[in-house]
Structures are given as C-alpha cells and as structure tokens.
Amino acid sequence: xxxxxxxxxxxxxxxxxxxxxxxxxxxxxxxxxxxxxxxxxxxxxxxxxxxxxxxxxxxxxxxxxxxxxxxxxxxxxxxxxxxxxxxxxxxxxxxxxxxxxxxxxxxxxxxxxxxxxxxxxxxxxxxxxxxxxxxxxxxxxxxxxxxxxxxxxxxxxxxxxxxxxxxxxxxxxxxxxxxxxxxxxxxxxxxxxxxxxxxxxxxxxxxxxxxxxxxxxxxxxxxxxxxxxxxxxxxxxxxxxxxxxxxxxxxxxxxxxxxxxxxxxxxxxxxxxxxxxxxxxxxxxxxxxxxxxxxxxxxxxxxxxxxxxx
Amino acid sequence: xxxxxxxxxxxxxxxxxxxxxxxxxxxxxxxxxxxxxxxxxxxxxxxxxxxxxxxxxxxxxxxxxxxxxxxxxxxxxxxxxxxxxxxxxxxxxxxxxxxxxxxxxxxxxxxxxxxxxxxxxxxxxxxxxxxxxxxxxxxxxxxxxxxxxxxxxxxxxxxxxxxxxxxxxxxxxxxxxxxxxxxxxxxxxxxxxxxxxxxxxxxxxxxxxxxxxxxxxxxxxxxxxxxxxxxxxxxxxxxxxxxxxxxxxxxxxxxxxxxxxxxxxxxxxxxxxxxxxxxxxxxxxxxxxxxxxxxxxxxxxxxxxxxxxxxxxxxxxxxxxxxxxxxxxxxxxxxxxxxxxxxxxxxxxxxxxxxxxxxxxxxxxxxxxxxxxxxxxxxxxxxxxxxxxxxxxxxxxxxxxxxxxxxxxxxxxxxxxxxxxxxxxxxxxxxxxxxxxxxxxxxxxxxxxxxxxxxxxxxxxxxxxxxxxxxxxxxxxxxxxxxxxxxxxx
Numbered sequence: 001x002x003x004x005x006x007x008x009x010x011x012x013x014x015x016x017x018x019x020x021x022x023x024x025x026x027x028x029x030x031x032x033x034x035x036x037x038x039x040x041x042x043x044x045x046x047x048x049x050x051x052x053x054x055x056x057x058x059x060x061x062x063x064x065x066x067x068x069x070x071x072x073x074x075x076x077x078x079x080x081x082x083x084x085x086x087x088x089x090x091x092x093x094x095x096x097x098x099x100x101x102x103x104x105x106x107x108x109x110x111x112x113x114x115x116x117x118x119x120x121x122x123x124x125x126x127x128x129x130x131x132x133x134x135x136x137x138x139x140x141x142x143x144x145x146x147x148x149x150x151x152x153x154x155x156x157x158x159x160x161x162x163x164x165x166x167x168x169x170x171x172x173x174x175x176x177x178x179x180x181x182x183x184x185x186x187x188x189x190x191x192x193x194x195x196x197x198x199x200x201x202x203x204x205x206x207x208x209x210x211x212x213x214x215x216x217x218x219x220x221x222x223x224x225x226x227x228x229x230x231x232x233x234x235x236x237x238x239x240x241x242x243x244x245x246x247x248x249x250x251x252x253x254x255x256x257x258x259x260x261x262x263x264x265x266x267x268x269x270x271x272x273x274x275x276x277x278x279x280x281x282x283x284x285x286x287x288x289x290x291x292x293x294x295x296x297x298x299x300x301x302x303x304x305x306x307x308x309x310x
Numbered sequence: 311x312x313x314x315x316x317x318x319x320x321x322x323x324x325x326x327x328x329x330x331x332x333x334x335x336x337x338x339x340x341x342x343x344x345x346x347x348x349x350x351x352x353x354x355x356x357x358x359x360x361x362x363x364x365x366x367x368x369x370x371x372x373x374x375x376x377x378x379x380x381x382x383x384x385x386x387x388x389x390x391x392x393x394x395x396x397x398x399x400x401x402x403x404x405x406x407x408x409x410x411x412x413x414x415x416x417x418x419x420x421x422x423x424x425x426x427x428x429x430x431x432x433x434x435x436x437x438x439x440x441x442x443x444x445x446x447x448x449x450x451x452x453x454x455x456x457x458x459x460x461x462x463x464x465x466x467x468x469x470x471x472x473x474x475x476x477x478x479x480x481x482x483x484x485x486x487x488x489x490x491x492x493x494x495x496x497x498x499x500x501x502x503x504x505x506x507x508x509x510x511x512x513x514x515x516x517x518x519x520x521x522x523x524x525x526x527x528x529x530x531x532x533x534x535x536x537x538x539x540x541x542x543x544x545x546x547x548x549x550x551x552x553x554x555x556x557x558x559x560x561x562x563x564x565x566x567x568x569x570x571x572x573x574x575x576x577x578x579x580x581x582x583x584x585x586x587x588x589x590x591x592x593x594x595x596x597x598x599x600x601x602x603x604x605x606x607x608x609x610x611x612x613x614x615x616x617x618x619x620x621x622x623x624x625x626x627x628x629x630x631x632x633x634x635x636x637x638x639x640x641x642x643x644x645x646x647x648x649x650x651x652x653x654x655x656x657x658x659x660x661x662x663x664x665x666x667x668x669x670x671x672x673x674x675x676x677x678x679x680x681x682x683x684x685x686x687x688x689x690x691x692x693x694x695x696x697x698x699x700x701x702x703x704x705x706x707x708x709x710x711x712x713x714x715x716x717x718x719x720x721x722x723x724x725x726x727x728x729x730x731x732x733x734x735x736x737x738x739x740x741x742x743x744x745x746x747x748x749x750x751x752x753x754x755x756x757x758x759x760x761x762x763x764x765x766x767x768x769x770x771x772x773x774x775x776x777x778x779x780x781x782x783x784x785x786x787x788x789x790x791x792x793x794x795x796x797x798x799x800x
Contacts, residue, residue, distance in 0.1 A: 037462050094735050098785045106788040108405060108465065109617055113780030116610050120770040120777065121731070124763065125724045128770075235605045242473055245466055280481040283474045290470060291455045294463065 007153035009275035010268070015159040015228060017267020018166035022221035023244030024251070024259040025173065026088075026214025032190035032254035033210050036096065039111040041218055042241015043118035044087050048080040048219025049232045050122065053131055055079050073161070076223050084219020085212040092211040097204075115238070122234035133230040158228040169220060170260055173213070177256065182209055190254065243270070246286060250293045252303025261301055265289065355625060356540060362628055363533045370522045379521045381639050383593060386528035387586050389631040392615045393535055393624075394582030399613075400622035401548060402575035403555030405465040408452065408472035410609045412580040414602030416445045416587025418479060418497060421597045424507040427498065434509045434592075442584040449580025453573050476603035502598035509592050516592075524593040531585060539624055551575055552622070607773055611638070614780050620790030629791060634776070641772045644765040648705065651760050655753065668746055675750040680712040683754065687714045709761065719762035730759045 023045055030038045055076045059067050067075075095114050099107045177183035188196040189206045197203045225240065226232055243266055251262025266286055273285040293300065369382055391413060398406045419441040423432045432440075452471055483499030497503065508516045509527065516523040542548045553561045554571050562568045591597050600606060615634045619626025641647045663669040687694040694716045709715075716722060733752045740748055764771035783790070 031462075035462075037465060090735065094738065095781055095785075099788075102784070102788050105399075105403075105405065105621075106784045108462075109613060110781050110784040112610060112613065113777045113784065115777075116607065117774055117777030117781065119605075120773040121727070124767055124770040124774065125727060238604050239473070242470055246470060249463065249466055280478065283477045287470055287474050290467065294467065295455055298463070 004153045005275060008155070009271045011153075011155050011159050011163075012275075013268035013271030014264060015162040015224075015267075016271055017247075017264035018162050019221045019225050019228075019240070019263075020244045020247045020267050021260040021263025022166060022169065022217045022224070023240060024248040024263045025170075025256060026218045027245055027248040028251075028253055028256060028259040029186075029190075029210050029214045031248070033186065033193070033207060034096070034100075034107075036107050037111060037245075038091075038096075039108070039241070040091055040095075040114040040118060041088075041214070042237035042239075042244065043115050043122075044084045044091075044215045044237070045218040045222045045225075045240055045244075046122060046232070046234065046237030047087055047118070048084040048222030049226045049236065050126060050131075050222075051080045051083045051219065052076040052223035052226045053133060053232050056133060073223075073227070077165070077220055080219035080223045081216035082219075084222065085216035088211040088215025088218070089208055091215075092207060097207075115241075119234050119237065126234060128234060130231050130233045133226045133232070156228070162224045162228060165220070165224060169217060173217070173256070176213070182206070186210060243286065246290050250290060250300060252300025255300065255302050255304075258300055258302035265301075358625060359533075359536055359540065359628075363529070363536075366529055367526075370525060376521065379525055381635070383521050383525045383528055385631055385635045386525065386532055387590055388612065388615060388635050389627060390528065390532055390535070390586035390589075391583055391612045392619070392627045392631050393532070393539060394579040394586070395612055395616050396539070396579075396621065396624070396627050397542075397551075397582070398575050398579035399616060401551035401555060402572060403551075403558075404453075404572060404575060405462075406468050406576065406579065407465050407609065408468035408470075408475070409579065409583060409612065410602050411472040411475035412445050412449055412583040413587045413590070413608075414475060414479065414597075414599065415448055416441050416584035417591040417597045417602075418503065418587075418599075419444055419584070420588040420591040421503040421506045422496075424592075425503055426505055427503050431507055434511050438585070438588050441588050442581050445584025445587070446577040446581035449576045449578075450573055452580075453576035472602075472609065473604060476599050479599035479602075482599075497599065500598070500600070502596055504596045506591050506595045506597070508595070518595070521593065524589060528586075528589050531589070535582060535585075536624060543624065547571070547574065555622070607776075610773075610776065610780070611635075614776055617780065617790055618783060620792040623790070623792040626790055626792035638772055638776070641775065642768055644768065647765060647768070647771075648709070648761070652705070652757075655756070672746060672749055672753070676753045677712070679750050680754050680757070684712055684714055693717050709757075713757050713761050715761060719766070723759065723763035723766075726755060726759050727763050730755045 023041065026041050026044075027038060030036060030041070056072065059072055059075070091114055095110050096107055099110060177186060185196070185201045185206050186209065188199070188201060189203055193203060196206075221240075222232075225236075244263065247262035247266045248259050249262070250265055251258030251260070253259075266289070269285050269289055270282045273282040277285070297303070366382070366386075370379055373379070391409075394412075395406070395409050398404050398409070420437055422428055423430050423437045423440065424434070425431075452468065455467070479497045480500060482497030483495045483501070508518060508520075509524075510516070516527075550561070550566050550571055553564070553566065554568060558568060561571075602608060611634060615630035616627065617630070618634060619628070619630025637650070640650055659669060659672065663672065694714055730752070733748075733755060737745060737748055737752055764774075
C-alpha cells in the first residue's frame with residue numbers, strides 16, 4: 001500500500017470536504033427554517049470567490065503585494081463573508097420573502113431563476129473566462145508552497161489554512177447557535193416556525209440572520225477554494241453547490257453536524273475515487289453514495305426521521 | 311391568509327360547497343374583453359390545438375426563409391420537451407431537474423446507432439422505438455430509488471443525475487469496464503459524435519440539413535402526442551396523476567398505487583424527451599455533451615416554458631414554448647432586441663401605470679431627463695456620446711441623441727449594470743409618488759445599460775432576461791398564464 005498517496009488524498013479530501021461543509025451548512029440552515037432548497041446558494045459562493053479575487057488586486061496585486069499574507073487573507077475572508085452575507089440577505093428579501101406562503105414549487109423555480117440570473121450577470125460583468133488567484137503571482141510562500149511530511153506525503157499550506165479556518169468557523173457557528181439568544185431563536189424557528197412566531201420571536205429577523213450567516217460561510221468557502229485551486233469563474237457555483245447540497249442531504253438536511261459530516265464524506269469519497277480510480281468515476285461514486293443513503297436512511301446519516309402529521 | 315370570518319363573501323376555507331363552486335364566483339371581465347373571453351371559453355380546447363397544428367403546417371408554405379424554419383423546428387422540439395415535462399411536473403407534481411439528461415441520452419442513443427461512431431447505420435424505424443423505450447427505461451431506473459422521496463429530495467437526486475450524465479458523456483472517450491478492460495471510445499468525449507445519419511426509412515432518406523422535412527416530422531409527432539395527452543388528461547391515469555400532485559397522502563389513502571403512478575409519469579416524460587432527442591440528433595447531424603449540462607441553460611429554458619404557460623396545461627405548453635423560444639431568438643439580434651426592449655417597456659408602463667397623468671408625467675420626465683443628461687455629457691466629455699446605436703432608422707437616430715453611448719462602454723457599463731439592479735430592487739421598496747419619481751432615472755439607466763452592455767453581449771443578456779422573467783412571474787403569477795388557480799383546501 002502506498003501511504004504517501006493515501007495521506008495526500010486524505011488531506012486533499014478533508015480540505016475539499018471542508019469547503020463543501022461550509023457551503024452545506026448554509027443550505028442546511030436555510031432548509032431547516034424555510035424548507036426551501038436555495039439553489040442560488042452556490043452562486044453566493046462564486047461571488048465570495050470573486051470578492052477575494054478583487055481584494056488581491058486591491059492590495060497591490062501583480063507581483064508586489066504591499067501587505068503581509070496573513071493580513072491579506074484576513075481581509076479577503078472578512079470582505080468575502082460580508083459581501084456573501086449581504087447578497088444572501090438581498091436574495092431573501094427580494095426573491096423569497098414574497099413567496100413564503102406560495103405553493104411549494106414556486107420558491108424552487110424562483111431559486112433556479114436567481115441562480116441563473118447571478119451566473120449570467122457575473123458572466124456579463126466579469127467575463128466568461130477563468131480568472132486565476134495565481135495571476136497575481138504572490139512572492140510570499142504561504143499560499144502555494146507545500147511541505148513534505150517525514151513519510152514523504154506532500155501537503156500544501158493552503159490545505160492547512162482551509163482545514164484550520166473551517167474548524168474555527170464551525171466552532172464559532174456552533175457556539176453562536178447553542179449559546180446566543182439569536183441562535184436559540186433560530187433553533188426554535190426551525191423546530192416550528194408558527195409556534196416560534198407565537199412565542200414572540202421575530203421570525204423575519206431570524207430568517208434574515210440565517211441567510212446572512214449561511215451566505216457568509218459560503219463566501220468564506222469561496223475564498224478557501226480560491227487559495228487552493230486558484231481558479232474562479234462564473235459557473236463554478238453550480239457544481240460546488242450541487243456537491244454541497246448532496247453533502248447536506250447525506251448528512252441529514254437541516255442538521256448542522258450532519259452538514260459537516262456529509263461534506264467530509266463527499267470530499268473524501270471524491271478525493272479517493274480520483275486518486276485510486278479515475279476522475280470520470282468520482283461523480284458516479286458520489287451519486288452512488290447519495291442513492292445508497294436515500295434508500296437506507298432517507299433522512300440522512302444524522303437526521304431524525306420526520307413524522308408527518310396530517 | 312387572514313380573512314374576517316363574519317364577512318359573508320369571504321372565502322369559507324375548508325367548506326366543500328364553497329370549494330366545489332369556485333368556478334361560479336369568478337368575476338367576469340367587463341366590456342369587449344369580457345365578451346371575447348366568454349366566447350372563447352365555449353370553443354373546445356381541442357379546436358385550438360387543431361388550429362395551432364394547421365397554422366404550424368402552413369409555416370413552410372408561407373416562408374422559404376431557412377432561418378425561420380430552423381427556429382420553428384427548434385420551437386417544436388422545445389414543445390415536445392415541455393410536453394414530456396408537463397407529465398412529470400405538471401400532472402404528477404414530481405420536480406424532475408434531470409430531465410434534460412433524458413433528452414441528451416436519446417440524442418446520443420440515436421447518434422450511436424446511426425453514425426460511423428460504431429459503424430452502425432440502423433433504419434430510423436428501428437432506431438426511434440429502441441431509443442424511446444431505452445430512454446423510458448432509464449427514466450424508470452432514475453425514478454426507482456427516488457419513488458419514496460419527498461419533493462425536495464427528488465429534485466436533488468434528479469439534478470445530480472443530470473450533471474452526472476453530462477460529466478460521464480463529456481469524458482466518455484476512453485471508457486473502461488471498471489478499469490479492467492482496454493479503453494473504448496464510447497461518446498467521443500468533448501468532440502461529441504459527428505456525421506450522424508439523416509432519418510432514413512427503407513432506403514429513402516431526408517436530405518442533409520433539410521430542416522423543412524424535420525420540421526414536419528417534429529410537427530406530426532407533436533400533434534399525435536398532443537392528441538394523446540388530450541385524452542390522457544381526462545383518463546383514469548391523468549386524473550390519478552393530478553390527485554397525486556394535489557395531495558399525495560390523500561391519493562394514497564384513496565387506494566391509488568402512488569409508487570406505480572410516479573414511475574409511469576417519470577417513464578412517460580423521459581420517453582417523450584427521448585423522441586425529441588432523436589429528432590434533435592438527426593437534424594443537427596452532431597451531438598455534444600456540453601449541450602445538455604446545466605450551463606447550457608436548456609433545463610431552465612424548458613422549465614421557463616412550462617411555468618410560463620402554466621404547469622399542467624396543454625395549451626400552456628404551446629404558448630410557453632412559442633413565447634420563450636421566439637423571444638430568445640429575437641433577443642439574439644441587437645437591432646430587434648432594441649425594438650423589443652423599448653416596446654416592452656412602453657407596453658408595461660401603459661398597462662401598469664394609472665392614472666394617465668402619471669404615465670404622461672413619467673414618459674415626458676424620462677425623455678427630458680435623457681436629453682438633459684445627454685447634453686451635459688456631450689458638453690463635459692465628448693467621447694461619451696460617440697458610440698453607435700445598435701439599431702438604425704428612426705429609433706436609432708432618436709436614441710443616439712437621447713442615450714449616452716460612450717465609445718468604450720466596458721467599465722462604466724458594468725458599474726451601471728450593478729447600479730441598475732440595485733435601483734430596480736430599491737424601486738420595489740418605495741411607494742406612492744417617491745416610486746414614480748425614482749422611476750424616471752431608473753428607466754433612463756435601464757436604457758443606458760441595455761444599449762451599452764446587454765446588446766454587446768447577447769448571450770448572458772438573453773439569459774439574464776429569462777432569469778428575471780422567471781423570478782417576476784413566480785412572484786406575480788405563480789400558476790403561469792394558463793395554469794389553473796389552485797384552490798387551497800385547509
């Protein structure tokens with residue numbers, strides 16, 4: 001057995017899975033509260049990635065970066081999270097809010113429309129071609145260099161940043177949801193929206209907060225993806241969003257630890273099937289996992305079976 | 311829904327007689343429109359379909375313009391697709407987001423059985439049934455694990471299936487049997503499958519690129535299927551599907567075989583997409599996997615057609631496909647697109663703005679605002695008005711004196727586009743006279759963006775318009791143009 005390949009794929013899978021997990025968290029949070037599949041969520045991730053790209057340009061860009069890398073990364077993260085969050089809030093306010101009481105299919109179609117709009121608007125404004133974080137050719141070592149473990153496996157610093165950053169964000173989110181008043185209101189609203197409204201919770205405010213936090217996580221995921229794979233383009237949100245979606249469903253949609261577990265599952269499955277089989281089949285492996293989970297545990301790995309009342 | 315229970319005219323939600331008699335309580339339109347509407351209601355819908363068929367059959371006789379016939383053929387293919395989707399989504403209420411994959415599967419199926427790819431050149435009479443049945447079986451297989459899934463999960467599984475299809479076919483130039491055999495070129499990979507045979511029956515074949523012939527083939531298939539759907543609509547299965555859509559639980563409790571109904575709906579929808587796929591492959595003589603993935607927009611276009619016309623309505627399928635495809639084609643040409651844009655804006659203003667004095671004030675205000683801005687810009691920054699309007703004639707010369715057309719609109723256009731989106735969103739928040747006043751600069755900004763940004767990049771621009779129409783339609787009229795207004799029974 002080749003341990004180098006195994007460890008390399010493992011770390012790549014975890015960092016890949018971390019990005020999926022961050023996006024999946026947003027899907028899951030929104031689904032938990034609104035029972036809405038927010039197809040536009042992947043495009044928020046795309047916008048976050050482009051914001052990060054823009055920030056590199058602002059700070060000197062080209063060959064001469066005029067701030068230290070850690071400061072640049074922090075600013076990128078903050079701006080992408082803020083921008084993504086605001087975009088999510090706007091989508092909720094202008095597209096979904098009017099459809100709260102519409103038939104189930106209407107918000108789904110709207111979500112597809114928003115996603116299509118964002119992708120094509122990005123193409124109109126930014127161009128259809130791939131842009132690269134690398135085109136600024138940073139002189140600093142952290143983002144692109146890698147180190148070699150004693151055993152010989154190669155790990156890039158970007159992967160370490162992603163994994164650590166994701167852990168920080170997930171811990172912060174957990175603390176927020178468990179400890180703060182707004183987090184408690186969120187849990188109550190996702191448990192029963194009507195009852196929460198009757199208990200005096202401002203449901204609209206909770207929904208706005210949910211969209212903001214979920215979309216901010218997607219924006220962060222966009223920057224993470226950018227520093228690891230460097231490429232950004234207007235349609236990147238669709239595929240990543242789809243995988244994150246599947247991650248949320250595999251873990252149990254509406255369940256936050258489930259979203260993280262699902263993201264890691266999908267990331268590892270993809271990484272190992274690319275490493276050991278072929279890249280063509282990695283989609284098929286993910287699909288097989290999805291179908292298997294749907295058949296064996298329709299409510300997801302960590303989801304509770306919902307009892308539907310008539 | 312908040313209603314005053316003491317009001318005798320308030321909807322008595324949950325009361326059977328009230329629900330049953332909802333037809334009679336519809337308010338009739340007054341005036342000429344009302345008379346026309348009443349008369350039209352008496353004509354059986356089959357007569358409309360027949361009228362459409364005759365009109366469509368006359369199209370090649372009226373025009374010999376190859377482009378028009380080509381667009382007509384495309385529209386018919388879209389109609390077939392929407393007709394199939396109408397079964398799955400419109401009747402049975404199953405959100406199938408992998409629908410385009412069935413279309414692609416069948417197009418590739420035809421390509422593999424009738425092209426030099428594998429050296430097979432089957433007779434069309436054999437290929438079409440084989441491919442259609444195979445596609446229906448594929449639909450059945452996709453539905454099989456999904457039959458227990460509630461709406462949203464089904465959407466995810468099918469969406470991912472569609473993406474999986476595109477990826478596999480995109481990378482299918484070196485397939486192995488699970489890594490153990492030698493490599494086979496199955497789908498041609500990114501190069502697709504070229505040189506596909508034309509339709510040929512017992513030695514007689516359609517000439518290459520003879521779109522008129524394919525137009526008639528597609529029309530005949532569409533009319534036959536439309537008639538079949540007209541019958542299915544009233545049949546036992548059709549009614550069962552609709553009850554499944556309205557309330558799956560109640561349908562199951564009434565003893566309907568819910569699982570079997572879902573599987574049949576999926577298979578029928580896929581089969582019709584399969585038929586459309588074979589015609590598509592033969593008419594275009596080449597297939598590429600990228601034509602069937604999400605970024606191609608095909609899925610959104612077909613859904614937009616179905617939703618615009620009204621899911622579950624056969625007439626809606628025809629109207630939706632016609633409206634969406636023809637407007638997408640018209641938007642392709644900058645000259646036409648300019649006319650469409652201004653006529654549409656004027657039409658919307660006339661239809662939505664009351665009283666008339668507001669309308670007059672806004673039109674005059676926008677015109678004056680435009681001339682003022684144009685005068686200021688041409689005085690301060692002469693290069694800002696040196697661009698050319700995309701349309702000639704009266705409209706063109708008028709526009710070049712009204713809209714600011716910079717010679718290089720890239721950067722300022724992008725900023726203006728984002729400002730326009732924000733302005734329109736802000737407009738929906740304002741009320742009363744503030745909204746009317748804010749409308750003037752927004753309209754001018756829209757004209758500026760349209761002439762400087764949208765017309766230079768027709769492809770994203772057309773899709774942006776499509777996405778916006780979809781969002782606006784869902785908010786204003788979720789049941790589409792011809793869809794039945796659902797009666798919510800609580």
